[in-house]
Amino acid sequence: MLPAQPNQSLIEGIRCLQALSLSEKPLRSIEVSRLLKVESTKAHRLLKTLAHLGLVHQGGNRKFQVGPGLPVLVAQSLYSAPLWRSMVDPLQDLQRQIPSCKVEVGMCWEGVVSCFYCSEPGMPASWAMGRVDMQMATRSAIGLALLSCCSQEKVEETFIGRPIPGFSRGLPSLVKELRTIRSQGYALIPDGQSGERFSLAVPQEDKLYALALSGDLSKEDIPELVQLLQHTLELLYSAHNN
Numbered sequence: 001m002l003p004a005q006p007n008q009s010l011i012e013g014i015r016c017l018q019a020l021s022l023s024e025k026p027l028r029s030i031e032v033s034r035l036l037k038v039e040s041t042k043a044h045r046l047l048k049t050l051a052h053l054g055l056v057h058q059g060g061n062r063k064f065q066v067g068p069g070l071p072v073l074v075a076q077s078l079y080s081a082p083l084w085r086s087m088v089d090p091l092q093d094l095q096r097q098i099p100s101c102k103v104e105v106g107m108c109w110e111g112v113v114s115c116f117y118c119s120e121p122g123m124p125a126s127w128a129m130g131r132v133d134m135q136m137a138t139r140s141a142i143g144l145a146l147l148s149c150c151s152q153e154k155v156e157e158t159f160i161g162r163p164i165p166g167f168s169r170g171l172p173s174l175v176k177e178l179r180t181i182r183s184q185g186y187a188l189i190p191d192g193q194s195g196e197r198f199s200l201a202v203p204q205e206d207k208l209y210a211l212a213l214s215g216d217l218s219k220e221d222i223p224e225l226v227q228l229l230q231h232t233l234e235l236l237y238s239a240h241n242n
Contacts, residue, residue: 009046012036016046017055017070018110026063074132090235091117092125094211097228101215103128107208108146111137111158121215136165138174141187141201142210147174148181149207186226191215202229205237 019035020027027035033043047064050056054069087105095103099121106115113135119128137143138159147155152175159171167174181187191199191214200222201212211229 012038012042013046013050016043016050017066020056020064020066021070022112023065026059026061026065028063032064087117087236088125088129090232091119091128093235094228094232095119095121095123095125098213098215098225101213101217104133104142104212104214105209106133106135106140106142106212108137108143108210111143111162113137113140113143113146115142138164138166139189141189141191141199141214142212144178144181144187144189145201145203145210145212146207148178148187149203150178186222186229188219188222200225200229202226202233204233211236 015036016032019032029044029047030040032047033040036043038046047056047058051058051064051067054067055073056064056070057067058064091103091105095101101121103117103119104115105117106113108114115133115135116131117125117128118131118133119125135143137147150158155175155178156171159174164170164174167177185202187201187210189199191197196216197214198217198219199212199214200217201210203210211233213225213229217225
């Protein structure tokens with residue numbers, strides 16, 4: 001919920017960082033101003049301020065891209081926060097119980113999922129932490145599970161007027177799918193082209209992140225797998241709060 005007196009400059013600065021993070025190439029300040037729908041002088045001032053902090057870098061061509069401060073900040077949040085350190089043992093145990101599946105933990109923000117834990121079969125949990133992957137939320141079981149926890153107003157605010165990957169019929173079909181996911185407590189989507197691989201995700205109680213399994217999942221086993229994911233999420237929550 002937006003506070004009574006939001007700091008608009010802070011909001012625009014964060015959106016500026018997001019625009020650079022999602023861009024496949026460096027951007028001129030005028031391009032950033034168009035993306036943010038703000039005056040070019042304001043966009044340039046934001047970029048220069050972020051560059052001073054090291055979060056943005058301006059190259060010799062005067063274009064802007066993500067600076068060294070941003071990935072360092074991300075790494076600090078992953079490796080120093082007790083939340084992430086407490087995850088290793090429960091996730092390692094989950095991987096041992098489902099050795100043929102990929103295990104992921106991810107967060108959703110502004111329609112994009114960032115998976116900060118990606119464990120391939122046989123990979124130690126300590127290696128999987130910090131293997132970052134990004135996906136569009138509507139093409140991700142984690143993204144759909146977390147979007148189902150949001151209010152319809154928040155979903156509309158995020159996607160209205162934008163193409164919605166995976167939902168060619170637009171916002172109404174997404175809202176309908178999220179209603180179903182909310183009711184059943186998990187998201188299940190195809191994972192790959194064969195029709196035999198699926199990705200199954202369950203949101204954490206506080207709706208901060210979601211836990212997913214991907215691989216050759218039998219639909220008959222889904223209820224049991226959902227219980228396993230819920231149990232692992234309870235262990236993660238308990239480890240973080242004790």
